[in-house]
Amino acid sequence: MRAHLNDPAHLTEHQTEAAHDAAEASARLLARLRETTPLTHCITNSVVTNVTANALLALGAAPAMVDITGEAGPFAAIASALLVNLGTPNPEQRDAAREAVEAASRAGTPWVIDPVAIGALPVRTALAHELLAAWPTAIRGNASEILALAGAGAGGRGVDAADTTDAAADAARRLAADSGAVVAVSGPVDLITDGVRIARIANGDALLTRVTGGGCALGAVTAAFLGAARSGSEAAGAVDAPDTSDAFDAVVAATLVYTVAAELAAGPGIGPGTFAVRFLDALAAVDAADLRERAHVTVTAGEPAGSLA
Amino acid sequence: MRAHLNDPAHLTEHQTEAAHDAAEASARLLARLRETTPLTHCITNSVVTNVTANALLALGAAPAMVDITGEAGPFAAIASALLVNLGTPNPEQRDAAREAVEAASRAGTPWVIDPVAIGALPVRTALAHELLAAWPTAIRGNASEILALAGAGAGGRGVDAADTTDAAADAARRLAADSGAVVAVSGPVDLITDGVRIARIANGDALLTRVTGGGCALGAVTAAFLGAARSGSEAAGAVDAPDTSDAFDAVVAATLVYTVAAELAAGPGIGPGTFAVRFLDALAAVDAADLRERAHVTVTAGEPAGSLA
Amino acid sequence: MRAHLNDPAHLTEHQTEAAHDAAEASARLLARLRETTPLTHCITNSVVTNVTANALLALGAAPAMVDITGEAGPFAAIASALLVNLGTPNPEQRDAAREAVEAASRAGTPWVIDPVAIGALPVRTALAHELLAAWPTAIRGNASEILALAGAGAGGRGVDAADTTDAAADAARRLAADSGAVVAVSGPVDLITDGVRIARIANGDALLTRVTGGGCALGAVTAAFLGAARSGSEAAGAVDAPDTSDAFDAVVAATLVYTVAAELAAGPGIGPGTFAVRFLDALAAVDAADLRERAHVTVTAGEPAGSLA
Numbered sequence: 001m002r003a004h005l006n007d008p009a010h011l012t013e014h015q016t017e018a019a020h021d022a023a024e025a026s027a028r029l030l031a032r033l034r035e036t037t038p039l040t041h042c043i044t045n046s047v048v049t050n051v052t053a054n055a056l057l058a059l060g061a062a063p064a065m066v067d068i069t070g071e072a073g074p075f076a077a078i079a080s081a082l083l084v085n086l087g088t089p090n091p092e093q094r095d096a097a098r099e100a101v102e103a104a105s106r107a108g109t110p111w112v113i114d115p116v117a118i119g120a121l122p123v124r125t126a127l128a129h130e131l132l133a134a135w136p137t138a139i140r141g142n143a144s145e146i147l148a149l150a151g152a153g154a155g156g157r158g159v160d161a162a163d164t165t166d167a168a169a170d171a172a173r174r175l176a177a178d179s180g181a182v183v184a185v186s187g188p189v190d191l192i193t194d195g196v197r198i199a200r201i202a203n204g205d206a207l208l209t210r211v212t213g214g215g216c217a218l219g220a221v222t223a224a225f226l227g228a229a230r231s232g233s234e235a236a237g238a239v240d241a242p243d244t245s246d247a248f249d250a251v252v253a254a255t256l257v258y259t260v261a262a263e264l265a266a267g268p269g270i271g272p273g274t275f276a277v278r279f280l281d282a283l284a285a286v287d288a289a290d291l292r293e294r295a296h297v298t299v300t301a302g303e304p305a306g307s308l309a
Numbered sequence: 310m311r312a313h314l315n316d317p318a319h320l321t322e323h324q325t326e327a328a329h330d331a332a333e334a335s336a337r338l339l340a341r342l343r344e345t346t347p348l349t350h351c352i353t354n355s356v357v358t359n360v361t362a363n364a365l366l367a368l369g370a371a372p373a374m375v376d377i378t379g380e381a382g383p384f385a386a387i388a389s390a391l392l393v394n395l396g397t398p399n400p401e402q403r404d405a406a407r408e409a410v411e412a413a414s415r416a417g418t419p420w421v422i423d424p425v426a427i428g429a430l431p432v433r434t435a436l437a438h439e440l441l442a443a444w445p446t447a448i449r450g451n452a453s454e455i456l457a458l459a460g461a462g463a464g465g466r467g468v469d470a471a472d473t474t475d476a477a478a479d480a481a482r483r484l485a486a487d488s489g490a491v492v493a494v495s496g497p498v499d500l501i502t503d504g505v506r507i508a509r510i511a512n513g514d515a516l517l518t519r520v521t522g523g524g525c526a527l528g529a530v531t532a533a534f535l536g537a538a539r540s541g542s543e544a545a546g547a548v549d550a551p552d553t554s555d556a557f558d559a560v561v562a563a564t565l566v567y568t569v570a571a572e573l574a575a576g577p578g579i580g581p582g583t584f585a586v587r588f589l590d591a592l593a594a595v596d597a598a599d600l601r602e603r604a605h606v607t608v609t610a611g612e613p614a615g616s617l618a
Numbered sequence: 619m620r621a622h623l624n625d626p627a628h629l630t631e632h633q634t635e636a637a638h639d640a641a642e643a644s645a646r647l648l649a650r651l652r653e654t655t656p657l658t659h660c661i662t663n664s665v666v667t668n669v670t671a672n673a674l675l676a677l678g679a680a681p682a683m684v685d686i687t688g689e690a691g692p693f694a695a696i697a698s699a700l701l702v703n704l705g706t707p708n709p710e711q712r713d714a715a716r717e718a719v720e721a722a723s724r725a726g727t728p729w730v731i732d733p734v735a736i737g738a739l740p741v742r743t744a745l746a747h748e749l750l751a752a753w754p755t756a757i758r759g760n761a762s763e764i765l766a767l768a769g770a771g772a773g774g775r776g777v778d779a780a781d782t783t784d785a786a787a788d789a790a791r792r793l794a795a796d797s798g799a800v801v802a803v804s805g806p807v808d809l810i811t812d813g814v815r816i817a818r819i820a821n822g823d824a825l826l827t828r829v830t831g832g833g834c835a836l837g838a839v840t841a842a843f844l845g846a847a848r849s850g851s852e853a854a855g856a857v858d859a860p861d862t863s864d865a866f867d868a869v870v871a872a873t874l875v876y877t878v879a880a881e882l883a884a885g886p887g888i889g890p891g892t893f894a895v896r897f898l899d900a901l902a903a904v905d906a907a908d909l910r911e912r913a914h915v916t917v918t919a920g921e922p923a924g925s926l927a
Binding site: 090210273 | 362363366373374377379380384387401585586587591593
């Protein structure tokens with residue numbers, strides 16, 4: 001699919017325009033992120049805390065891992081955005097996530113849920129459904145996780161994506177329509193939908209799946225872009241979380257910037273250790289020209305998805 | 310000792326054959342691991358979760374850190390193999406380890422215990438002895454830890470190995486004979502025994518001791534090889550954990566692949582930061598030819614060790 | 619300020635001498651650290667455990683993360699030094715920190731507190747003030763954190779330093795005088811005071827702020843140098859924690875070695891991923907000649923600071 005998208009002869013004028021528009025909008029949000037260094041509150045799993053913080057710092061955001069009760073709530077209220085990742089949800093962190101989500105909802109802080117490995121694992125699956133009812137701004141997962149959250153699949157084995165992105169497209173649209181969240185499905189081609197529009201981003205590199213945190217850190221980067229979009233809205237007089245349209249653009253921007261940075265880091269003969277290092281360098285270096293040159297984005301819009309109910 | 314083993318003039322024909330056999334058997338298991346991507350369930354310490362996951366991903370296995378109660382048991386039952394590392398055993402993780410080990414035993418999932426820093430530290434020492442009674446498939450530690458687990462030493466100071474590998478050889482054989490586990494003792498020369506045979510592997514590089522997780526990630530890699538060996542047995546009709554002979558070969562293969570990769574990563578003027586990066590690259594790249602060229606393995610067999618009792 | 623200090627024409631003879639003395643004293647302590655490999659007990663946050671352990675290993679110390687109750691106390695009593703970092707203080711870790719600090723105080727183990735992000739966050743702020751009453755050997759933080767601990771500021775937003783080092787100078791001197799600790803304030807110019815003397819170290823690189831753990835690992839390195847200084851005192855007959863004068867020199871040495879290593883790692887076009895790797899290499903390689911060549915240290919002494927009370 002990427003080869004197809006890469007070949008200008010196979011792109012319609014409409015597709016070229018979509019890629020151009022996405023690159024420009026993403027470049028504007030990336031610039032705003034670097035100007036505003038959104039304070040990105042992460043409640044995330046013990047495997048990826050380090051790489052998540054480093055990805056945010058490299059990109060230009062300010063990470064803060066605050067995952068204990070008594071602090072997660074107050075912090076979510078003042079943060080620019082919040083990520084809740086369910087990768088290693090110990091009891092204290094589960095309560096902290098509940099506290100943070102409630103405070104974020106009240107304060108208008110945009111928040112992202114990453115339902116890592118739900119489906120097969122009962123504790124996190126129950127928590128994911130509980131938090132889903134609190135109106136997340138965005139949901140990020142692989143196809144298996146999105147299918148499980150939409151009630152349409154059995155979930156993956158750990159963080160593997162046993163299902164393909166396209167197989168999750170309908171479930172993602174329905175999940176978006178029902179939850180009010182922008183839903184992002186990671187895969188060789190990333191899919192992002194607000195329930196009506198579907199963006200497909202054919203950037204990135206398979207090495208992202210050979211280093212831990214390749215998906216999880218994208219959840220934090222997504223939160224950071226939502227924080228940047230919000231600060232832009234505030235400048236224009238709004239006080240709440242970004243509306244769905246802003247959120248859609250922010251999630252597209254996060255995914256595009258992240259996957260283009262992965263392309264800059266990858267190359268022939270690059271092993272996973274070297275890739276992880278170069279990827280942080282690339283998150284710091286990626287710019288508007290890279291996005292314009294490399295964006296492979298299509299956007300389709302159609303009937304709103306049927307309800308899950 | 311490595312110089313001695315490196316010098317072909319000092320190797321008997323028997324030793325050369327042992328190295329050749331170990332390289333061939335390890336190469337077969339490495340190929341099987343990469344074909345089957347064993348789902349490797351890790352309950353491990355907070356310092357090394359990231360490097361452990363990255364080592365498994367680089368090698369070709371699928372890591373999953375599931376360390377909470379209510380999930381650790383169900384997951385151990387479906388995983389290809391389990392690692393329990395006692396490096397930072399908080400109360401929730403201790404209960405999750407008990408739950409996982411019980412489920413692994415019931416389901417026939419092979420499992421590895423790494424009794425980090427037992428001896429001096431009371432909580433983990435008690436837990437290590439408790440888990441030891443549940444018949445681990447393999448035990449991995451440095452000489453001090455193995456001596457402490459065998460009741461023959463006072464343990465190390467943290468993860469340092471205050472004792473030498475050879476000093477632990479007798480304790481390791483008795484521990485293997487009494488526990489039914491394959492015992493691996495890490496050191497400049499790694500020692501692996503099933504209570505009768507003793508393999509000595511003189512590969513590796515001292516830089517492995519200058520990066521955190523150099524030993525802990527080997528425990529996870531050992532679990533992954535046990536998972537790969539098991540899937541091979543399953544293909545041949547078996548349904549349980551690998552028998553002791555398969556387990557011995559799998560632990561030898563894990564150690565050999567890991568230490569040969571360390572050699573590929575090391576070199577003159579390589580600092581510890583660069584080594585850690587190159588080591589992940591090497592785990593992804595190491596192949597049968599590297600094993601054949603570099604394996605320095607001897608295997609001795611003798612009387613079964615006397616009981617610990 | 620760094621340009622000014624770099625220019626010999628602007629340095630008084632007194633300033634040149636201070637830099638020379640600091641470089642020589644730091645070189646001696648660095649050599650002692652590498653000879654004695656101080657066992658450095660860390661209770662630290664989940665984001666930086668890995669990089670902290672790797673920084674200590676690269677430098678030549680022996681890290682041990684022991685952060686559960688029942689073990690933290692006994693271990694603090696036998697460790698060379700202790701770090702308590704409040705970055706992600708879950709309930710078990712808070713109790714472990716209390717246990718460790720009590721045991722360290724009783725055993726004469728020098729200990730460092732790093733009050734990460736206190737001020738805005740209530741749980742850790744209360745704990746920091748509680749632990750402060752137990753006579754830490756050293757306190758390390760950014761300007762916002764030191765102001766908050768001294769009761770003179772509102773704290774930062776996460777680990778950002780919203781305040782400047784010089785703005786915290788008076789608060790740091792009063793905090794040192796009242797607590798009996800050496801106080802280190804991180805920033806573009808690091809400030810270290812025992813309540814009377816103030817050392818300013820104008821080394822380092824801004825890339826340290828673009829990788830997570832840039833400040834937190836310095837807390838652990840500070841503990842390691844206090845451990846090394848103590849073992850030197852023990853050799854000379856003392857049995858307790860280093861006295862304030864030794865502690866001042868040790869904290870200066872830790873900061874100087876760490877920031878000079880950062881300079882060795884940085885360079886034109888170096889991104890944050892590459893910097894993190896090269897920084898570990900540099901911690902292993904930094905030597906007396908590097909300190910002599912690069913040290914930009916001034917020391918002023920004056921009236922003891924007024925009390926906080």
